[in-house]
Amino acid sequence: xxxxxxxxxxxxxxxxxxxxxxxxxxxxxxxxxxxxxxxxxxxxxxxxxxxxxxxxxxxxxxxxxxxxxxxxxxxxxxxxxxxxxxxxxxxxxxxxxxxxxxxxxxxxxxxxxxxxxxxxxxxxxxxxxxxxxxxxxxxxxxxxxxxxxxxxxxxxxxxxxxxxxxxxxxxxxxxxxxxxxxxxxxxxxxxxxxxxxxxxxxxxxxxxxxxxxxxxxxxxxxxxxxxxxxxxxxxxxxxxxxxxxxxxxxxxxxxxxxxxxxxxxxxxxxxxxxxxxxxxxxxxxxxxxxxxxxxxxxxxxxxxxxxxxxxxxxxxxxxxxxxxxxxxxxxxxxxxxxxxxxxxxxxxxxxxxxxxxxxxxxxxxxxxxxxxxxxxxxxxxxxxxxxxxxxxxxxxxxxxxxxxxxxxxxxxxxxxxxxxxxxxxxxxxxxxxxxxxxxxxxxxxxxxxxxxxxxxxxxxxxxxxx
Numbered sequence: 001x002x003x004x005x006x007x008x009x010x011x012x013x014x015x016x017x018x019x020x021x022x023x024x025x026x027x028x029x030x031x032x033x034x035x036x037x038x039x040x041x042x043x044x045x046x047x048x049x050x051x052x053x054x055x056x057x058x059x060x061x062x063x064x065x066x067x068x069x070x071x072x073x074x075x076x077x078x079x080x081x082x083x084x085x086x087x088x089x090x091x092x093x094x095x096x097x098x099x100x101x102x103x104x105x106x107x108x109x110x111x112x113x114x115x116x117x118x119x120x121x122x123x124x125x126x127x128x129x130x131x132x133x134x135x136x137x138x139x140x141x142x143x144x145x146x147x148x149x150x151x152x153x154x155x156x157x158x159x160x161x162x163x164x165x166x167x168x169x170x171x172x173x174x175x176x177x178x179x180x181x182x183x184x185x186x187x188x189x190x191x192x193x194x195x196x197x198x199x200x201x202x203x204x205x206x207x208x209x210x211x212x213x214x215x216x217x218x219x220x221x222x223x224x225x226x227x228x229x230x231x232x233x234x235x236x237x238x239x240x241x242x243x244x245x246x247x248x249x250x251x252x253x254x255x256x257x258x259x260x261x262x263x264x265x266x267x268x269x270x271x272x273x274x275x276x277x278x279x280x281x282x283x284x285x286x287x288x289x290x291x292x293x294x295x296x297x298x299x300x301x302x303x304x305x306x307x308x309x310x311x312x313x314x315x316x317x318x319x320x321x322x323x324x325x326x327x328x329x330x331x332x333x334x335x336x337x338x339x340x341x342x343x344x345x346x347x348x349x350x351x352x353x354x355x356x357x358x359x360x361x362x363x364x365x366x367x368x369x370x371x372x373x374x375x376x377x378x379x380x381x382x383x384x385x386x387x388x389x390x391x392x393x394x395x396x397x398x399x400x401x402x403x404x405x406x407x408x409x410x411x412x413x414x415x416x417x418x419x420x421x422x423x424x425x426x427x428x429x430x431x432x433x434x435x436x437x438x439x440x441x442x443x444x445x446x447x448x449x450x451x452x453x454x455x456x457x458x459x460x461x462x463x464x465x466x
Contacts, residue, residue, distance in 0.1 A: 004058060004261040008041040008254060011048065020044055021251070038255050052077060052252040053245040059257070065264050069271075070195065070204045072211070072229035074237045079256040080248045082189035083109040085212035085228040087247040090155065091117055092240045093183050093210060099152040101143070103159055104387060105135035107187060108418070108425040110157050115394050122150050124158075125387055126168075127303025131317050132344045134164050135426075136304040140172035147180040159187040160203060163340075163424030164347060165311025166304045167191075167200055174207030183234055189214040189226070191308060193352060196267070197275025200306060204229050210240075218310060218351045221263035222256050274352050282309050282350065285359040288367070294319040294374045295326070295366055312348040314338075314366065320375025334365040340423050388433040397432030397463060404459035407443075410435045413462040419443065435460070 002010070018025050021044040028035045034042075045051050050059040059077065066075040078084050090113035094100055100119040102110055105126050114121050124142055126135035138158055147153055156177050160168040170186060177184040186203035188194065192213035195202035203211045211229040215221035228244065230237050266274070286309075289297050296315040301307060316323050327341035339349035348362060391414050392400065402416035412434065419429040429439060 004258040012040055043254050062261050072204050072231050074230040076228045076244050077260050078226040079252045081224045082212045082214040082226045084247040085226050087113050088243040089185050089210045091243045094155045098154050100155050101153045102157040103138050105426050118395050129301045136166045136301050137168040140176045143173050144176045153182050155183050157185045161191045161308045165308040167306045169305045170203045170206040183209045185210040190217050193218045196271045204231050209234050219263050222259040225256050225260050281356045281359045285363050288363045292370045295370045310350045313345050315345045390433050392432035401464040402461040403464050405462045407460050410460050411437050411440050416461040416463045
């Protein structure tokens with residue numbers, strides 16, 4: 001069977017005159033920059049091809065292969081990222097105005113889905129690793145307690161793995177959700193590789209009803225590619241498809257679709273072997289760094305169920321260096337760009353494209369840095385992860401009249417906007433929540449540390465009447 005890439009190559013070699021979109025008309029002589037971007041293969045929905053939002057031929061076959069590969073009942077390919085998958089899944093699984101239980105450490109797309117669906121929102125607070133100041137796992141007992149307290153909840157959303165690679169007990173959480181008559185959506189955007197080789201199991205096989213995965217984060221696919229898996233008969237695939245067409249572009253890219261097809265074909269042939277090679281390289285990396293004295297690569301996280309080994313957290317807690325300074329040193333001296341840095345650590349994200357060579361290069365850089373005098377550790381920055389008082393619903397807050405207030409004077413006001421920690425896109429403050437003194441002190445104290453906060457200008461919009 002020809003791949004989608006091969007079909008595109010065959011078609012565009014036929015010299016058919018494109019009296020259709022896109023406007024570049026594959027005229028690469030006039031627009032040479034498009035050549036390196038694959039413009040010669042950039043087409044629209046024409047005869048002989050398919051519509052990603054209403055698949056009948058090649059895209060239908062691709063989605064059937066995706067479902068078979070991950071073990072889902074049905075799967076939908078996405079070229080608008082996991083964000084489109086989250087918006088779709090929440091809208092398909094929740095009645096308008098219905099009760100929604102989410103981890104407070106959810107991606108911003110979950111909050112946006114709550115806004116769009118006018119959800120009655122309730123939170124689960126994950127356990128915290130206090131040294132690294134990251135949220136770790138949500139436990140089945142927490143979910144059970146929350147669902148007993150809020151029996152009206154019909155959908156639970158859990159992020160597993162987290163941005164830092166921490167997994168929750170999805171099998172246990174799924175059992176609790178179903179016992180309470182609720183559906184479980186797992187944001188597995190960072191875990192499309194789970195279930196291959198000796199990596200931990202995917203939520204697809206652990207009882208979740210819906211699972212969203214970003215292919216591009218860890219697998220060989222272009223940015224924005226993702227899949228939405230329907231894993232139980234509790235969800236109507238036709239309803240999911242309808243919402244997918246709302247939240248995904250009505251002109252989905254064939255180049256991105258071809259990268260999904262190529263990724264799936266590679267995994268069908270090489271997935272297990274590639275995962276095992278990746279894991280072996282990670283294990284060698286870990287062995288080489290066991291004797292670090294100042295930098296640390298923690299493997300155990302208090303409160304965590306388990307961890308995905310593909311995420312490398314490089315802790316600076318035992319020295320004076322902070323994570324941003326470590327990231328800058330890796331970039332400037334070794335030409336290594338990490339995924340993210342914060343005061344406590346730098347995060348190196350590995351993927352299926354990594355091998356012994358790339359991981360060895362990172363290991364050598366860390367050993368070299370560790371041999372320097374990095375100084376004695378400083379007092380840790382205050383934790384920012386707590387649940388502010390909710391005064392208004394998201395829907396009320398985002399529609400209410402607002403005024404800009406200097407951030408330094410905003411204590412005790414009600415926020416009309418989000419403050420995000422980005423990446424990974426987790427809110428420290430959501431609309432309708434009180435800006436308490438602890439939160440404000442934490443945010444202001446970290447703005448001089450190359451903070452990753454978004455939505456943090458000199459002023460913050462607050463609700464007028466509060």
